Amino acid sequence: MKKIFTLLLLSVTFISCSSDDDNTDNNNNQNVDAPATYQFTRNGNNTVSYSGQTQRIAMAEELISALKDQNRDEASLDAMFAHAEGDQDFSDPNMLDLNASSKNVRSKTAASKDYFDSNSTDANAIKANFDSWISSQVNDVFPNWGNTASPGNAGLAQELGGSIRYVNEKGLEYNQAVAKSFNGAFLADQICNNYLSSAVLDAGDNVDNNDNDVLDVGKNYTTMEHKWDEAFGYLYGAEEDETAPVLEADSFLSKYLYKVEADSDFTGIADDIYDAFKLGRAAIVAKNYTVRDEQVEILREKISMIIGIRAVYYLQGGKSEIANGDLPSAFHDLSEGFGFIYSLQFTRNPMTDAPYVSKSMVDGYIDTLMEDNGFWDVTPETLDQMSEDIAAEFGFTVEQAAN
Amino acid sequence: MLKKIFLSITFSIGFMFACSEGDDFDNSQNDSFDRGNLQTNLADNIIIPAYQDLNQKLSLLVTAKENFLTNSNQENLDLLRNNFLESYMVWQSIEMFNIGKAEEIFYHYQMNVYPTNTDEIQNNITTGNADLFNPNNNDAAGFPALDYMLYGIRDNDTEILNTYNNQDYGQDYKNYVSALIGQMKSITEIVLNDWTTAYRDQFIASTENSASSAVNKFVNDFIYYFEKGLRANKIGIPAGNFSSSPLPHTVEGYYVRETSKNLTLKALNAFQNLFNGTHYNTNDSGVGFTDYLNYLDRNDLVNLINNQLDEARAKISILDDNYFDQINTDNTKMTEAYDALQTVVVLLKVDMLQAFNISVDYVDADGD
Numbered sequence: 010m011k012k013i014f015t016l017l018l019l020s021v022t023f024i025s026c027s028s029d030d031d032n033t034d035n036n037n038n039q040n041v042d043a044p045a046t047y048q049f050t051r052n053g054n055n056t057v058s059y060s061g062q063t064q065r066i067a068m069a070e071e072l073i074s075a076l077k078d079q080n081r082d083e084a085s086l087d088a089m090f091a092h093a094e095g096d097q098d099f100s101d102p103n104m105l106d107l108n109a110s111s112k113n114v115r116s117k118t119a120a121s122k123d124y125f126d127s128n129s130t131d132a133n134a135i136k137a138n139f140d141s142w143i144s145s146q147v148n149d150v151f152p153n154w155g156n157t158a159s160p161g162n163a164g165l166a167q168e169l170g171g172s173i174r175y176v177n178e179k180g181l182e183y184n185q186a187v188a189k190s191f192n193g194a195f196l197a198d199q200i201c202n203n204y205l206s207s208a209v210l211d212a213g214d215n216v217d218n219n220d221n222d223v224l225d226v227g228k229n230y231t232t233m234e235h236k237w238d239e240a241f242g243y244l245y246g247a248e249e250d251e252t253a254p255v256l257e258a259d260s261f262l263s264k265y266l267y268k269v270e271a272d273s274d275f276t277g278i279a280d281d282i283y284d285a286f287k288l289g290r291a292a293i294v295a296k297n298y299t300v301r302d303e304q305v306e307i308l309r310e311k312i313s314m315i316i317g318i319r320a321v322y323y324l325q326g327g328k329s330e331i332a333n334g335d336l337p338s339a340f341h342d343l344s345e346g347f348g349f350i351y352s353l354q355f356t357r358n359p360m361t362d363a364p365y366v367s368k369s370m371v372d373g374y375i376d377t378l379m380e381d382n383g384f385w386d387v388t389p390e391t392l393d394q395m396s397e398d399i400a401a402e403f404g405f406t407v408e409q410a411a412n
Numbered sequence: 413m414l415k416k417i418f419l420s421i422t423f424s425i426g427f428m429f430a431c432s433e434g435d436d437f438d439n440s441q442n443d444s445f446d447r448g449n450l451q452t453n454l455a456d457n458i459i460i461p462a463y464q465d466l467n468q469k470l471s472l473l474v475t476a477k478e479n480f481l482t483n484s485n486q487e488n489l490d491l492l493r494n495n496f497l498e499s500y501m502v503w504q505s506i507e508m509f510n511i512g513k514a515e516e517i518f519y520h521y522q523m524n525v526y527p528t529n530t531d532e533i534q535n536n537i538t539t540g541n542a543d544l545f546n547p548n549n550n551d552a553a554g555f556p557a558l559d560y561m562l563y564g565i566r567d568n569d570t571e572i573l574n575t576y577n578n579q580d581y582g583q584d585y586k587n588y589v590s591a592l593i594g595q596m597k598s599i600t601e602i603v604l605n606d607w608t609t610a611y612r613d614q615f616i617a618s619t620e621n622s623a624s625s626a627v628n629k630f631v632n633d634f635i636y637y638f639e640k641g642l643r644a645n646k647i648g649i650p651a652g653n654f655s656s657s658p659l660p661h662t663v664e665g666y667y668v669r670e671t672s673k674n675l676t677l678k679a680l681n682a683f684q685n686l687f688n689g690t691h692y693n694t695n696d697s698g699v700g701f702t703d704y705l706n707y708l709d710r711n712d713l714v715n716l717i718n719n720q721l722d723e724a725r726a727k728i729s730i731l732d733d734n735y736f737d738q739i740n741t742d743n744t745k746m747t748e749a750y751d752a753l754q755t756v757v758v759l760l761k762v763d764m765l766q767a768f769n770i771s772v773d774y775v776d777a778d779g780d
Contacts, residue, residue, distance in 0.1 A: 091656050115656070127754040129653050130747040208762075213772060 041300045043288040046252035047241065049234070056230040057251065059242025061112050064105050066246050066259050068092060069114050069191055071099050071107075073260060076146055076184035077175070079154040083147040090143060091115040115139070118194050121202035122209050123362075124355065131368065135194055138351075139187060146183040150175050160382040166337035174341050179383025182344035188260060189348020193316055193355035196243045196262050201309045201357040204240035210301075220296050233293050241286045244312070254283065265315050268322075274409040275318065282311045306359035313356035313365055317403040320349035321396045321410035327384070328392045336385070343384045343392075350374050353399065365402045445707045447619040447627050453689055453698035454630070455612045461692040462505040462682075463604040469499040470597045477593045481586045484576040486569060493562050497671060499596075500555050504675055505682035505692065508637035511630050512615065513606035519599055521550040526645070527662045528556035530564070537581075537588045544595045553592060556664075561589050564667030623773060631701075632773045635760045638683055643753040646676045647728075650739055651746035658746075660739040672735035676728055684721045701764070710767050717759050724752035 049056045072089040075081050088098045092113035099107040119125050119135035150163045154175065158164035163177045176182050203209055210233050217223070219233040228235070244266070245251050247259035256267035256279060270279040289304030323346030330339035353366035366374075374395055378387060396407045476495040480488040503524060510520055522544065532552040536542035544553045565585070566572045576582050607615075618626035644654065645664065652658035665671040685692070689700020702714045727749040732738035739746055765772060 127751050127758065129648075129651075129751055129754070130744055133652075133744075133747055 041288060041292045041295045041297050043284065043291045047245070047283070047287050047290065048252050049290060049294060051224075051229055054229050056234055057238050057241075058228070058230065058235060059238045059246050060105075061110075062239055062242030062246035064107055064110050064112050065114055065117060065195075066243070066261065067101070067103060067105050068099060068107055068110075068112070069188075069195065070247075070260060071101075072114065073184055073188040073191075076143070076187060079151040079175075081147065081151075083144055086143050086147065087140070090139065114191075114195060117199055118191075119198060119355075121198045121206070121355075123202040123206045123357075124198060126208075139190070139194070142183045142186050145177060146187075149177055150183060160385040166340055168337040168341065169333075169335045170338070172337075172341075174337050174344075176340050176344070176384075179379055180336070180340040180343070180385050181347060181379070181383060182341065185341070185344035186348050186351070189319075189345050190351040192261050192265065192319075192349065193352020197312055197316060197352065197357075198355040200240045200243045200262075201312055202355065204236050204243075205305045205308060207302075210236050216298075219293060231293075234290065237286075237290050237293055240308075241290070244282070244286075262312065262315060265319050269315050269318050272318070272409075272412060274405070274412070275314070278311055278314065282308060285311070309357040309359045313358065314403060314405075316349055316352045316356055317365060317399060318405065318410045320346055320353060321400050321405075321407055322346075323349060324392045324396045324399075325407065325411035327387075328389045328396075331387075331389060331392075340384050343378065343387070347375070347378060350378075350395075350399070366399060370398075443708065445704055447704075448616055450689070450699045450701070450704060451616040451619060451627055451630075453691075453700070454686070455607070455615050457691040457696070457698050458686055458689075459509050459692075460604075460607050460612065462502070462509075463600070463607060465693065466499065466502045466506055467597075467600050467604050469495070469502050470593070470600055473499050473593055474597055477589060480576075481590060484573055484582070484586070486573065489562070489569065489573060493668075496555075496558055496562055497668070500559075500665070500671070500675060501678050503555060504678040507641050507679070508634045508683060508686065509630075510633045510637065511626065512611040513603045515633075517599060517602060518547070518550075519603050520641075521547065522599060523554040523596060524556060524664075525550045525554060526556035526559075526664055527666060528552060528560050530560055533557055533560060533588070537584045540584060540587060542588075542591065544591060554596060556666075558589070558592050558596075559665055559667045561585070561592065562667070563669075621769065623771065628770050629773070631765070631768065631770055634683070634686060635757075635765070635772075636774055638753075638760060639757050642676070642679050642683065643750065643757060646672070646679065647746060647750045647753060650735055651743055651750055652739075653747065653750055658739045658743050660736045663735040663739070666736065669736055670733045673728065673731050673733045677725065680721065680725055680728065684718070687717065687721075705764065705767055708767050713759065713763055713767060717756065717764065720752065720756045720759060724749065724756060727752045 047057065068089065072086065075086055075089060085098070088096060090113070092098050092107070092110070094111040095109060097108050101107040115136060118139060119132040125132040153162070153164040156162070156164035158166045158176050158178075158180070161178050164175070166174045166176050166180070168174065174182055175184075212232075214223075215231070215233045215236075219231045222231065224230060225232055225235060230238070241251075244262050245254050245258070247263060248254045249258070254263075256270065257264045266279055266282065269275050270277075285304040285307040289301045289308070292298070292300035292304065323342045326342035327339045327346060330336070330342055350366075350371060354364050354368040354371040356365045357363075358365045377391060377395070378384070380387075393407075396410075400407045400410060473492070473495040476488070476492040480492045482488075507520060507524060514520065529551040532549065536549065536552055542549055542552070563572075566575055576585050578585075615626045615630075621628060623629075648654060650659050650661075650663045663672045664675050684690075687700060688702050689698045690696070691698055702718075705711065705714045727745070731745055731749060732741070735746070761772060
């Protein structure tokens with residue numbers, strides 16, 4: 010490929026040709042200076058945009074909240090998941106124009122370029138899992154809202170502290186299954202396997218256009234810059250101020266990054282992630298794709314860690330509650346764990362470009378948890394073994410994740 | 413963009429790059445592969461023979477139609493249907509050549525837009541003298557409209573024949589069948605004649621690597637065809653890959669039903685033969701895209717693409733002849749076929765185009 014490297018050397022410009030195959034060799038690996046915050050401008054105007062991500066996160070929030078409203082029907086919940094432009098599906102308290110939006114969550118569930126572009130068969134099965142959890146919540150759990158749950162029977166389960174959980178016949182809270190599985194199937198998949206993917210960042214003429222500051226029509230950003238911002242938006246899109254994220258701004262990755270950061274074994278992860286987003290974005294501005302790709306690797310690893318750590322955390326939490334004799338509390342922990350385990354198949358190990366825990370392993374874990382009467386009779390040994398296996402894939406210990 | 417232009421800003425003075433002339437296989441602009449040989453083989457041994465075959469099949473279809481209009485009985489209906497199916501099979505070798513006159517007159521849009529719009533067809537039948545060249549009638553013309561007219565207007569053959577023989581409106585139906593076939597024949601002749609008189613020479617001479625050259629456009633067109641006409645239209649759309657649920661009524665050959673798989677397999681074979689340079693309807697080999705890739709030292713990619721096409725064929729072969737039934741009984745097999753085809757798309761659109769150093773001239777809009 011003919012490559013012409015144009016270097017603007019303050020006032021002197023040398024143009025020369027090179028047939029070197031590897032564009033990264035000629036960027037001199039110069040250091041990219043990241044700004045203090047995720048703030049990028051061009052000619053004084055903001056270039057950062059991710060409103061679609063903010064909208065989708067808000068849609069997912071409303072859906073998981075509505076899943077706990079036993080007066081809802083299935084159609085209205087399905088409509089929140091697979092919203093169609095103009096339908097009045099959302100209350101939209103933050104006035105994000107959710108009802109007018111052409112976007113929805115379902116079309117971005119198991120929908121990344123890298124994992125699902127040539128695997129619609131699995132993508133369909135995963136979407137169908139979400140559909141069935143929503144459907145079962147309405148058809149199996151809502152009708153038993155006032156009944157006490159028992160093995161084989163859906164209903165309510167009251168924790169020792171008083172909180173009431175609504176579970177299916179195996180002790181699983183479907184709203185938790187949906188909410189926690191979104192962390193992987195929707196958010197991490199879109200970030201790690203779609204917007205940070207070379208197949209997206211470098212698609213078509215994106216590199217040429219970014220190199221030459223060719224902006225999207227009517228926009229102040231290049232396509233590559235925007236794709237990066239869209240990855241950023243799935244983690245920080247609910248923040249009041251992207252330049253000073255407080256975390257726990259939504260019920261998904263933002264919340265769980267906050268929780269993991271609060272575990273002293275992992276403190277620093279929040280800065281690592283924010284800094285990598287900042288530096289990678291600055292690297293795109295500097296046209297330094299080596300530095301950019303180094304940040305992609307960091308982000309894939311760290312964001313995957315959030316899911317891995319929380320999966321183990323909740324398995325261990327469930328084990329403790331079983332030991333305490335508080336099964337309803339165990340159901341709640343294990344339901345959250347269920348969703349994080351489901352999310353593992355969407356993680357991205359930068360060393361292998363595959364999930365830290367494969368889909369078939371995840372399917373096996375889910376089957377094990379749901380065997381017989383599910384959470385009613387799952388054993389501490391099973392939960393420990395699963396915790397050890399998952400922790401080993403990521404390279405942390407069960408103890409580190411559990412506290 | 414033929415060249416990657418890297419603009420980098422630096423604050424230190426003193427970098428100099430020397431010109432180097434490594435043997436860079438990505439550099440198709442300077443490669444000395446004789447694209448003219450490739451294009452000559454495509455034109456003379458694949459494209460023109462396919463058009464000639466279709467034109468001949470359509471002539472037989474015209475004759476069968478005349479017989480049916482004269483005597484609308486079961487025997488003539490069966491003959492007409494057979495000629496329809498044979499033409500439809502040959503069409504599967506044509507749809508990927510959307511270049512030259514075909515592109516200019518929107519040939520494809522008049523030949524194979526499906527699902528066909530039966531309301532429009534019924535309206536056209538009633539009003540008569542519909543302008544089938546009008547874009548509004550693209551979904552009421554060509555093979556899919558004929559599929560409806562020969563198989564779908566009523567529930568069974570007796571009622572279909574009764575309709576054509578009806579004293580009040582039978583002639584309106586006959587007129588529409590006649591108009592459909594007449595148009596398909598005439599526009600096919602236009603495209604074929606252009607190839608044999610003028611366009612062939614233009615096509616084989618336009619070898620440069622530029623966005624407007626015939627070879628670049630052709631490469632883009634046949635990849636676009638694979639992605640849209642083959643992968644999406646035949647499998648993906650009916651299997652629900654682009655909608656929230658499957659759309660079995662959108663299969664190709666919806667009214668005849670038992671032919672969807674055969675049409676897909678025929679199209680896949682035609683595509684693979686084109687890729688390999690295999691002459692139309694023979695096993696003779698000529699210069700194909702495989703030779704170009706081999707020349708660029710990318711026989712790895714040749715093998716990958718051929719193996720993945722074979723894999724896709726295997727996935728399609730196990731489908732029901734009748735996609736409508738397949739979708740309604742086990743749609744997973746449809747999406748597995750789609751996934752196998754999609755894997756080929758990536759190889760063609762990313763790897764092969766990079767090897768040829770040809771830019772994609774169409775984009776798929778899947779962003780936010």
